[in-house]
Amino acid sequence: DAGVIQSPRHEVTEMGQEVTLRCKPISGHDYLFWYRQTMMRGLELLIYFNNNVPIDDSGMPEDRFSAKMPNASFSTLKIQPSEPRDSAVYFCASSLFSGHETQYFGPGTRLLVL
Amino acid sequence: EDQVTQSPEALRLQEGESSSLNCSYTVSGLRGLFWYRQDPGKGPEFLFTLYSAGEEKEKERLKATLTKKESFLHITAPKPEDSATYLCAVQAHYGGSQGNLIFGKGTKLSVKP
Numbered sequence: 472d473a474g475v476i477q478s479p480r481h482e483v484t485e486m487g488q489e490v491t492l493r494c495k496p497i498s499g500h501d502y503l504f505w506y507r508q509t510m511m512r513g514l515e516l517l518i519y520f521n522n523n524v525p526i527d528d529s530g531m532p533e534d535r536f537s538a539k540m541p542n543a544s545f546s547t548l549k550i551q552p553s554e555p556r557d558s559a560v561y562f563c564a565s566s567l568f569s570g571h572e573t574q575y576f577g578p579g580t581r582l583l584v585l
Numbered sequence: 586e587d588q589v590t591q592s593p594e595a596l597r598l599q600e601g602e603s604s605s606l607n608c609s610y611t612v613s614g615l616r617g618l619f620w621y622r623q624d625p626g627k628g629p630e631f632l633f634t635l636y637s638a639g640e641e642k643e644k645e646r647l648k649a650t651l652t653k654k655e656s657f658l659h660i661t662a663p664k665p666e667d668s669a670t671y672l673c674a675v676q677a678h679y680g681g682s683q684g685n686l687i688f689g690k691g692t693k694l695s696v697k698p
Binding site for chain 1: 616617619621626627628629630631634672674676685686687688689690691
């Protein structure tokens with residue numbers, strides 16, 4: 472298996488622009504997670520899905536952030552409008568249910584908002 | 586509030602110098618404790634899951650242990666390729682559904698030849 476795939480790997484944009492991050496989970500995994508990592512706050516959960524349905528979005532910082540999972544093999548995290556404080560590395564992870572709760576992470580998208 | 590604290594923040598070792606990393610946690614009912622390794626520019630890579638106090642798991646030069654309040658990651662005779670940031674995370678029981686992972690900020694390990 473190719474593992475969790477994320478794109479783009481790097482994104483540089485200007486404040487106010489829309490940013491879309493993409494994720495393809497491991498085939499057969501029921502859960503998908505979006506995390507944000509910064510030096511100050513470490514790795515924080517933003518939102519997670521189970522069978523394409525959002526379960527907990529309490530970590531989404533504000534209404535500028537939205538996430539969708541239209542099917543089992545694709546998810547997006549959108550920031551509109553973007554702000555400099557959104558600069559971070561965004562990770563997608565996926566896991567199986569049925570007791571296999573280990574989360575497998577993608578390589579991340581490094582976002583810089585100028 | 587569920588919380589994970591890792592210490593030290595950074596650790597420098599000479600090759601072959603054994604040591605331990607600490608992960609202290611407070612959680613309302615532990616479902617599992619996870620250790621990950623993260624290399625620069627990459628996503629966290631799964632190492633171990635521990636479920637109950639007294640449990641131990643080993644992988645090459647790494648051994649993870651768990652008590653009711655903390656976990657240790659013991660590194661025996663480390664090599665330069667063990668240099669990475671090691672992350673600890675806990676998962677709590679939430680009504681039987683899969684709870685969120687709460688991560689510590691990590692310990693950055695450097696092993697010099």
